[in-house]
Amino acid sequence: MPLAKLSCPIKKALHAKRERRKEARPGELLDAALDLFVEKGFAATRAEEVAARAGVSKGTLFLYFQSKEELFKAVVRENISGHIRELNAAFDTFEGSAKDMVVQCMQTWWQRVGATKSAGIDKLITSEASNFPELASFYQAEVIEPGQILTRRILQKGIDNGEFRPLDLDYAVFGIIAPMMFLIMTKNSPNAFCSDQIFLNPEKYIAMQIDMLLNGISAIPATSHPIKTSPHEFN
Amino acid sequence: MPLAKLSCPIKKALHAKRERRKEARPGELLDAALDLFVEKGFAATRAEEVAARAGVSKGTLFLYFQSKEELFKAVVRENISGHIRELNAAFDTFEGSAKDMVVQCMQTWWQRVGATKSAGIDKLITSEASNFPELASFYQAEVIEPGQILTRRILQKGIDNGEFRPLDLDYAVFGIIAPMMFLIMTKNSPNAFCSDQIFLNPEKYIAMQIDMLLNGISAIPATSHPIKTSPHEFN
Amino acid sequence: MPLAKLSCPIKKALHAKRERRKEARPGELLDAALDLFVEKGFAATRAEEVAARAGVSKGTLFLYFQSKEELFKAVVRENISGHIRELNAAFDTFEGSAKDMVVQCMQTWWQRVGATKSAGIDKLITSEASNFPELASFYQAEVIEPGQILTRRILQKGIDNGEFRPLDLDYAVFGIIAPMMFLIMTKNSPNAFCSDQIFLNPEKYIAMQIDMLLNGISAIPATSHPIKTSPHEFN
Amino acid sequence: MPLAKLSCPIKKALHAKRERRKEARPGELLDAALDLFVEKGFAATRAEEVAARAGVSKGTLFLYFQSKEELFKAVVRENISGHIRELNAAFDTFEGSAKDMVVQCMQTWWQRVGATKSAGIDKLITSEASNFPELASFYQAEVIEPGQILTRRILQKGIDNGEFRPLDLDYAVFGIIAPMMFLIMTKNSPNAFCSDQIFLNPEKYIAMQIDMLLNGISAIPATSHPIKTSPHEFN
DNA sequence: GATGAATGAGGATTCATTCAT
DNA sequence: CATGAATGAATCCTCATTCAT
Numbered sequence: 001m002p003l004a005k006l007s008c009p010i011k012k013a014l015h016a017k018r019e020r021r022k023e024a025r026p027g028e029l030l031d032a033a034l035d036l037f038v039e040k041g042f043a044a045t046r047a048e049e050v051a052a053r054a055g056v057s058k059g060t061l062f063l064y065f066q067s068k069e070e071l072f073k074a075v076v077r078e079n080i081s082g083h084i085r086e087l088n089a090a091f092d093t094f095e096g097s098a099k100d101m102v103v104q105c106m107q108t109w110w111q112r113v114g115a116t117k118s119a120g121i122d123k124l125i126t127s128e129a130s131n132f133p134e135l136a137s138f139y140q141a142e143v144i145e146p147g148q149i150l151t152r153r154i155l156q157k158g159i160d161n162g163e164f165r166p167l168d169l170d171y172a173v174f175g176i177i178a179p180m181m182f183l184i185m186t187k188n189s190p191n192a193f194c195s196d197q198i199f200l201n202p203e204k205y206i207a208m209q210i211d212m213l214l215n216g217i218s219a220i221p222a223t224s225h226p227i228k229t230s231p232h233e234f235n
Numbered sequence: 236m237p238l239a240k241l242s243c244p245i246k247k248a249l250h251a252k253r254e255r256r257k258e259a260r261p262g263e264l265l266d267a268a269l270d271l272f273v274e275k276g277f278a279a280t281r282a283e284e285v286a287a288r289a290g291v292s293k294g295t296l297f298l299y300f301q302s303k304e305e306l307f308k309a310v311v312r313e314n315i316s317g318h319i320r321e322l323n324a325a326f327d328t329f330e331g332s333a334k335d336m337v338v339q340c341m342q343t344w345w346q347r348v349g350a351t352k353s354a355g356i357d358k359l360i361t362s363e364a365s366n367f368p369e370l371a372s373f374y375q376a377e378v379i380e381p382g383q384i385l386t387r388r389i390l391q392k393g394i395d396n397g398e399f400r401p402l403d404l405d406y407a408v409f410g411i412i413a414p415m416m417f418l419i420m421t422k423n424s425p426n427a428f429c430s431d432q433i434f435l436n437p438e439k440y441i442a443m444q445i446d447m448l449l450n451g452i453s454a455i456p457a458t459s460h461p462i463k464t465s466p467h468e469f470n
Numbered sequence: 471m472p473l474a475k476l477s478c479p480i481k482k483a484l485h486a487k488r489e490r491r492k493e494a495r496p497g498e499l500l501d502a503a504l505d506l507f508v509e510k511g512f513a514a515t516r517a518e519e520v521a522a523r524a525g526v527s528k529g530t531l532f533l534y535f536q537s538k539e540e541l542f543k544a545v546v547r548e549n550i551s552g553h554i555r556e557l558n559a560a561f562d563t564f565e566g567s568a569k570d571m572v573v574q575c576m577q578t579w580w581q582r583v584g585a586t587k588s589a590g591i592d593k594l595i596t597s598e599a600s601n602f603p604e605l606a607s608f609y610q611a612e613v614i615e616p617g618q619i620l621t622r623r624i625l626q627k628g629i630d631n632g633e634f635r636p637l638d639l640d641y642a643v644f645g646i647i648a649p650m651m652f653l654i655m656t657k658n659s660p661n662a663f664c665s666d667q668i669f670l671n672p673e674k675y676i677a678m679q680i681d682m683l684l685n686g687i688s689a690i691p692a693t694s695h696p697i698k699t700s701p702h703e704f705n
Numbered sequence: 706m707p708l709a710k711l712s713c714p715i716k717k718a719l720h721a722k723r724e725r726r727k728e729a730r731p732g733e734l735l736d737a738a739l740d741l742f743v744e745k746g747f748a749a750t751r752a753e754e755v756a757a758r759a760g761v762s763k764g765t766l767f768l769y770f771q772s773k774e775e776l777f778k779a780v781v782r783e784n785i786s787g788h789i790r791e792l793n794a795a796f797d798t799f800e801g802s803a804k805d806m807v808v809q810c811m812q813t814w815w816q817r818v819g820a821t822k823s824a825g826i827d828k829l830i831t832s833e834a835s836n837f838p839e840l841a842s843f844y845q846a847e848v849i850e851p852g853q854i855l856t857r858r859i860l861q862k863g864i865d866n867g868e869f870r871p872l873d874l875d876y877a878v879f880g881i882i883a884p885m886m887f888l889i890m891t892k893n894s895p896n897a898f899c900s901d902q903i904f905l906n907p908e909k910y911i912a913m914q915i916d917m918l919l920n921g922i923s924a925i926p927a928t929s930h931p932i933k934t935s936p937h938e939f940n
Numbered sequence: 941g942a943t944g945a946a947t948g949a950g951g952a953t954t955c956a957t958t959c960a961t
Numbered sequence: 962c963a964t965g966a967a968t969g970a971a972t973c974c975t976c977a978t979t980c981a982t
Contacts (some may be wrong), residue, residue, distance in 0.1 A: 009959065043278035044366050047956060057964045061411035074293040099453070126420050127362035129427035131279055136426030144428060147269040155452070165454045171435075175452065177442070178417035182409065185416065191371035200406075209413070216451035217393070217410065218334070219400045255945050255981060282973065292947050297974060490960060490966050511750030517952060525920070527968050530955060570925070590791055597832035598888050599897035601749050606896030614897075628922070635924045641905075641913040644887065645922065648914070651890065652883035655831050661841030662834035663849060670876075678876035680884070686921030687863070687880065689870045752977060762943045767978065 026064045028054040031117070033075045038120030038188055042072055042128050046066075068130075076125065076135050079118045084146040086112070091150060098158030099214060105154060106180065108205055114184055115202065122181065123188040151176050179209040261299045261309075263289040268310050273355025273423060277307055277363045308370060311360075314350060314353040315374070319381040321347070333393030334449060340389060341415065341441055348436065349419055357416065358423040386411050414444040496534050496544075498524040503545050504538055508658060512598045527561025543605060546595075549588040550609070554616040556582070561620060568628030569684060575624060576650065576676055584654055585672065592651065593658040621646050649679040706785070723786065731769045731779075735758040736822070738780045743825030743893055747777055747833050774837075781830065781840050784823045789851040796855060803863025804919060810859060811881065811911055819889055820907065828893040837890050884914040 001228040002074040032053035047068050065071040068118040087109060094101055113119055122143075129136040158164035186200060267288035271280040282303050286296040300306040322344060329336055348354055357378070386408040393399035421428040421435060454463035502523035517538050521531040535541040557579060564571055583589055592613070599606035621643040628634035656663040656670060665688040737758035741750040752773050756766040770776040790816060799806055818824055827848075834841040856878040863869035891897075891905060 039365055041276065041278065041362055041366065043276065059964050063963075068956065099282050110414055122413040123361065125427045127359065128278060129424045130274055131276065133426050134463055138422075139427060145451070150252065158452070164452045167441060167452060168249075171440055171448065172452065174414065174417065174440065175444065175447045179409065180415045180438050181420065182413035182416050189361040205406055208403060209410065212407065212410045212451065213447060214451045214453045216447065216449045216450045217390070217399045217402060217407065219397055253946055253981065257945065294947050298945070303973070492966065509835055511746065511832060511836065511967070512747065513746060518842045538820045538952070576982050580920065588936045593831065595829065596894040596897045597746055599894050600744055601746065603896055604939065609897065630925055634922045638913060638921060641910055642917065642922065644884065644910065648884045648887035652879065652886050655886065655890070659831040659834045659841075660829045661838050662844060674877055675879065676878070678873060679880065680917060682877065682880045682921065684923045686917065686919045687860070687872060687877065688919045689867055764943050768941075773977065
């Protein structure tokens, strides 16, 4: 009604914008929800807040998502998507050494996934997995396993061509995965890990982890270093 | 006043046997709370549920803890402070090499902290930190920083005596911390990481991580391995 | 989530017809709250009861008032501020004698304030003041002091023009205020003061009080009547 | 147990004190309850607080009083007692004039009743009457009516002997009662009436009220002063 | 009798969800 | 479709009352 009587161009612009928005609503809601779920957790995020951040009313949220739980699931499903698939495809055509591939894979993953909001999903899942078992298995199938398979392929290639020493791949994959997951956690749990003194620069962190991963920290590395319970035990 | 007016026999039957065990209550409540907080998160855990699991009534919980939040803090204090302090003390009297110390430290930490219920708290914190800023800084001061300092001491010792090559300690510490945090996450987010096929054996995982940490994965490790953006980039 | 799972016809029947009358709600709630607070006191009045009397649900009450205490304050603000201000304004333009003004003021106050539900608030305050210090000072500033100032102005005028004998105004004001407060108390504590036999007619009561106030009860009044401990003491 | 092994005199003293106390308990509880009920109201007073102030445990309170309501009733009944009866008896043997009697009665009542904790009962009743109808009628019968009868007797005597002009006693009694009730209210509702600036001296207040009651405030009192709606009305 | 630990009904408040406009 | 007023189940917490010691 306010704009009803004037048919100046601005009105059309507004309507056009609203039209476009109509299409975009679910996406805006998902974005807002992602932010808030990551920041505050599922339970502590209020539906109204999500709506407000998306610029719509509470009612509209429930127009697009049956419930807060469904919204949560949609957020996860929407964001888990094909990043890993994409990395896998890239691997198929990659020409360099396995070492380069490790470097490339970790750096690229960070740029395309870890540094984006999507990474918040990983944190979300770890927090809420037990309250949403079905989501957890979805995540398992969509992210965890493909990620492990990709990692495994890279390591296998390095072993095959003599770049890497023989490794138990079931466990070695976590040499790559663990530091990246840890980075996500620190990035997405602002108060938990990052005091003022300790603040990670992601690129430097990744570089260092790659360095340690490939070369270890020992000055004179032993190719075979059997770990056993040391004779020097803690009291 | 509630039951005051009916003094029929059924009333007595309604009351569970009232045991008076003032000394034991707080501990039982803390145990119950730890279980539930770890399992479901802070917000999703109802006060009454905690009480029920401890075998007491709602009211009794609030007899010992001013609020649910205070209960949470008490759980944290009870379960995590001291562990790191203990490890630090152990370090002071340790005789072996820095490598042995790394091995020992990671294995001992796992046995004494990581494998226990307490470790669930670490996962909890990452989820709830933003909703409880003061708790987060408490955790920061009590756990994160002491842990980093201990790790740093060990690495420094190894560098000093030539066991380890020179390292940027600010980042190298995460070579030890990250895999352990990752292990906690997987252990305490049962559905998120551990499908039926992929199930970690913690000791084996730790051994492998130590192996990679000390020796890296390269067949012919380069003592200096500058990481740079590879010429072979992903598409 | 509550009713989400049952979508049987009975569900619709459970919902009372939902009327949307945003403008009207606060007023209706304030009226209901006034009634109940006056009748039962602040603490003994349940929020849900107020809502029910206003014809809305519990939740709606908290939509308009942040808390029960805020509701209480709103009731006070709505009902008592302004009355005294109004009387003060009336005084400014009053033409008659001071005596007439006393008469007029007491009668008008009764009609406009004392006889209305608002007066129940005055009684309320005396009961709940100690539990709501900030409310008490609000009341003090908004009602008590302006009331005293008005009373004092009237008496001063009468003294100045020789209608009244010289009086210690700090205390004389209560010659007017006390009987009116007493009237409020009796009117709003139905069981406490008004048995079947003894039932006050307010207008007659006020007339009588005015008569006694202006003329006293002595047959041959002494202009100066120093009160001292009488030689005839009670045993 | 702490004192079990020493049989020094101090132990006996403690026991002796406890013995004596046992008799006094209900009285101490009633005193504590009176204080707290007057100060905070019925609902806002916690049973435990009453017990604590009486120096006993929560359980003990319910040993002597079936419920908080019964405690309240006992407090009222205990304190309403024979003050008025006493004043009535004093009147029977009083020798002085009716004027002296008014003076005496008001001053004595203040000293023996108004200034004591018992007066808190009057405030209590006005606050809680509607929640405790039975108490209200008890109060009515024990306090209000005897008080009015006494007042009436005094006034009647003054009229009979020509000291007072003819009065409608049904209303004139409140010329004496109202200021006293008002005084009680102000004294027992600390925050409601007494700001820093306005603080009543009871004796001075009573003297002034007596002065006004007996003599009025007019400079030239008219024995007959018919109150009617003045031609000068407030706007 | 006295104690105070334990109980649980009750009440304030929140917030996901509904639905009249 | 969009809105936001209205709803009421759910949850934290209090405190009168009970009862084992």
